[in-house]
Amino acid sequence: xxxxxxxxxxxxxxxxxxxxxxxxxxxxxxxxxxxxxxxxxxxxxxxxxxxxxxxxxxxxxxxxxxxxxxxxxxxxxxxxxxxxxxxxxxxxxxxxxxxxxxxxxxxxxxxxxxxxxxxxxxxxxxxxxxxxxxxxxxxxxxxxxxxxxxxxxxxxxxxxxxxxxxxxxxxxxxxxxxxxxxxxxxxxxxxxxxxxxxxxxxxxxxxxxxxxxxxxxxxxxxxxxxxxxxxxxxxxxxxxxxxxxxxxxxxxxxxxxxxxxxxx
Numbered sequence: 001x002x003x004x005x006x007x008x009x010x011x012x013x014x015x016x017x018x019x020x021x022x023x024x025x026x027x028x029x030x031x032x033x034x035x036x037x038x039x040x041x042x043x044x045x046x047x048x049x050x051x052x053x054x055x056x057x058x059x060x061x062x063x064x065x066x067x068x069x070x071x072x073x074x075x076x077x078x079x080x081x082x083x084x085x086x087x088x089x090x091x092x093x094x095x096x097x098x099x100x101x102x103x104x105x106x107x108x109x110x111x112x113x114x115x116x117x118x119x120x121x122x123x124x125x126x127x128x129x130x131x132x133x134x135x136x137x138x139x140x141x142x143x144x145x146x147x148x149x150x151x152x153x154x155x156x157x158x159x160x161x162x163x164x165x166x167x168x169x170x171x172x173x174x175x176x177x178x179x180x181x182x183x184x185x186x187x188x189x190x191x192x193x194x195x196x197x198x199x200x201x202x203x204x205x206x207x208x209x210x211x212x213x214x215x216x217x218x219x220x221x222x223x224x225x226x227x228x229x230x231x232x233x234x235x236x237x238x239x240x241x242x243x244x245x246x247x248x249x250x251x252x253x254x255x256x257x258x259x260x261x262x263x264x
Contacts, residue, residue, distance in 0.1 A: 019202065034254045035059040036142075036246060037146035040161020042184055046153050047119060049236070049243035059120070061144050065160045066123035113255035120247040126239060129160060137167035149253045151246055153182035157193030162200045173208045178253070179211045182246060184238075212249075214242055 034057060039045045044062050053060065078104055124136045144150075152169055154161040165181070172179045183201055186193040205211055219238050 018079045034149045036151045038061045039165040042155025043153045049239040062121045106217045133163045151181035155184040156197035157186040184213045189222045
């Protein structure tokens with residue numbers, strides 16, 4: 001009979017199998033919820049499109065950059081940071097962004113209140129991010145808490161969201177935590193951002209193949225890209241599609257985990 005050593009004792013293959021099953025069961029008991037984490041403002045817009053979300057087993061987390069410390073920067077550093085943060089397209093609207101009062105639909109305040117009660121927001125300071133994105137991502141993971149599965153969503157092409165998403169995914173991958181990546185690419189009209197996004201996507205997929213890509217170019221008519229009304233409408237539709245897909249992915253992943261747990 002096959003024997004092996006476990007905690008200083010010689011165990012049979014069957015005893016080893018049972019020990020592993022107990023460890024897996026313990027994992028599932030401690031990690032009951034699924035967690036959807038967005039990075040940057042593009043990701044936050046997708047989270048916003050998903051609300052209200054029905055499942056009380058799903059945690060929604062939003063990681064954004066805190067720019068309140070910008071006042072401590074030199075004028076040149078402030079100028080450079082503003083260039084990074086200034087986005088005229090998909091990536092700019094944050095969770096608290098509300099339409100002007102003259103255009104607010106009935107119930108807007110209630111919706112925003114509900115959103116803020118269901119979404120935990122984590123702010124990463126500019127200095128912290130600049131010092132070590134890896135340590136910042138590790139701190140976010142410690143605050144997010146335990147989960148059976150993670151879904152990460154962000155728009156690539158910027159500096160903060162793309163970097164934090166990648167560092168977070170690498171940590172989950174290294175720790176063998178079940179997860180999937182949702183990456184949104186800018187349209188071809190945003191040449192610099194798209195180039196940066198494609199480079200980032202290539203780097204991510206070298207070490208983590210569990211990636212679902214949404215390319216804005218597939219949904220946008222470039223001839224109408226600079227029409228503000230069209231841009232706003234199409235961006236909302238893209239967000240809604242991604243949000244619905246994430247809900248579907250989340251259900252499939254959590255169902256799979258539940259089935260696995262039941263079969264142990």
